[in-house]
Amino acid sequence: MARLKRLVLERLMRYHRLLSELTAKKPVQTITSAQIAKALDIDPTQVRKDFGAIGLQGMGRVGFEVCEVCRSIRVALGFDRNYEAILVGTGHLGGALLAYSGFERYGLRIVAAFDNDPSSIGGEIAGCTIKPLREIKPFIKAHKVRLAILTTPVDVSQDLAFRLVEVGVKAIWNFTPTQLIVPWDVLVRNEHISIGLSEIAYHLKEQAESEDEWTFLDT
Amino acid sequence: MARLKRLVLERLMRYHRLLSELTAKKPVQTITSAQIAKALDIDPTQVRKDFGAIGLQGMGRVGFEVCEVCRSIRVALGFDRNYEAILVGTGHLGGALLAYSGFERYGLRIVAAFDNDPSSIGGEIAGCTIKPLREIKPFIKAHKVRLAILTTPVDVSQDLAFRLVEVGVKAIWNFTPTQLIVPWDVLVRNEHISIGLSEIAYHLKEQAESEDEWTFLDT
DNA sequence: TAGATTGTTAATCGATTAACAATC
DNA sequence: TAGATTGTTAATCGATTAACAATC
Numbered sequence: 091m092a093r094l095k096r097l098v099l100e101r102l103m104r105y106h107r108l109l110s111e112l113t114a115k116k117p118v119q120t121i122t123s124a125q126i127a128k129a130l131d132i133d134p135t136q137v138r139k140d141f142g143a144i145g146l147q148g149m150g151r152v153g154f155e156v157c158e159v160c161r162s163i164r165v166a167l168g169f170d171r172n173y174e175a176i177l178v179g180t181g182h183l184g185g186a187l188l189a190y191s192g193f194e195r196y197g198l199r200i201v202a203a204f205d206n207d208p209s210s211i212g213g214e215i216a217g218c219t220i221k222p223l224r225e226i227k228p229f230i231k232a233h234k235v236r237l238a239i240l241t242t243p244v245d246v247s248q249d250l251a252f253r254l255v256e257v258g259v260k261a262i263w264n265f266t267p268t269q270l271i272v273p274w275d276v277l278v279r280n281e282h283i284s285i286g287l288s289e290i291a292y293h294l295k296e297q298a299e300s301e302d303e304w305t306f307l308d309t
Numbered sequence: 310m311a312r313l314k315r316l317v318l319e320r321l322m323r324y325h326r327l328l329s330e331l332t333a334k335k336p337v338q339t340i341t342s343a344q345i346a347k348a349l350d351i352d353p354t355q356v357r358k359d360f361g362a363i364g365l366q367g368m369g370r371v372g373f374e375v376c377e378v379c380r381s382i383r384v385a386l387g388f389d390r391n392y393e394a395i396l397v398g399t400g401h402l403g404g405a406l407l408a409y410s411g412f413e414r415y416g417l418r419i420v421a422a423f424d425n426d427p428s429s430i431g432g433e434i435a436g437c438t439i440k441p442l443r444e445i446k447p448f449i450k451a452h453k454v455r456l457a458i459l460t461t462p463v464d465v466s467q468d469l470a471f472r473l474v475e476v477g478v479k480a481i482w483n484f485t486p487t488q489l490i491v492p493w494d495v496l497v498r499n500e501h502i503s504i505g506l507s508e509i510a511y512h513l514k515e516q517a518e519s520e521d522e523w524t525f526l527d528t
Numbered sequence: 529t530a531g532a533t534t535g536t537t538a539a540t541c542g543a544t545t546a547a548c549a550a551t552c
Numbered sequence: 553t554a555g556a557t558t559g560t561t562a563a564t565c566g567a568t569t570a571a572c573a574a575t576c
Binding site for chain 1: 390
């Protein structure tokens, strides 16, 4: 099967969530691409293409079997596997991610948290003891951890990334606003929250300005 | 000036951050589009196009003046204005956002937090008192709040969205995994963290499989 | 069978990149 | 002036959407 692109992966995730919610409310046997498309405000062809990409077959005049779709997506994205992750940086955001229990349904379990602040080391968040940063490399080696979640201050993240990949980390979920440099076979997924502010601030600015125009017309 | 598209806005944000960091380290007078492009791993033409879109003029053989670029981006995105926001849902993620002080440089100030959990109401996070949810509409009206940050459980977010827009909210920063329905003139910026897991899980799966192949060849 | 839905190819759209004259 | 960089038009690339025969 051809390698799936990022946009396809993200849509598959959305389909999966939609169908999970749907079946949680009331069990549905089948669903059409048009129904899914409407719920997510995209084109039905898109849905069929994406399903085709992971080998899903629909039934003419009926649509797709919900259970089968969910299962296929889970297999395609790798949610049927289990992988252990570590988290570095136990500030507010790190704590929030540790406390979030929703990742387990996707096969992700955070097995350890690290920090270099003496006052937080030894503490516990959501059942996870905070370990000193110097133990991170032995821990990763011992547990064959391949995913690291970075919620550290900006200035240490690149240095950390170097050290993480050295001991076998193959994916970094990066919540720090840094463009990390990593080997070609390591995936960095950037989750820079404040990027969203560009769209928000711009919208509010434009909106305020257009309001001013109307006020002008009113007078 | 033509309306800027989302992708352009996001890149402008990245330019702004890059240049802020750069000048913080050591003051630089000018920078070329090629230098910026290299740092962000994009095409130099892209940078010049984006700058052109906000009316920035470079100098042949020299490049762009760093200060002027920063200033123009701030004006274009509306970071030179101040806007007040409220936050709804003071769980772990809500708390993390309240505690984060980095938004102020973009003109955003969170002025109140709301929750409907009696045990958290009256408490304080990062200097912000948590108010009961029933006070949210009067508060928004009184303070003319136009931005709301949603970090509530999924099941209440659509109902909240309806109530928020009723009293004048024009932008919702949505951290809940729901497709919100809002009037056409209200912006919803979705920040669904677990979407990123699709890319991460898939990469780890593919990576594990390719490793298996090599192991097979070794034998 | 008739009709709705799939699966796929072709057309469109938009974003990115290449090319190069104009500029300092 | 010579050479590096901008600004802009044209070409390419990829993603989305339209069209429609095949299917149940």
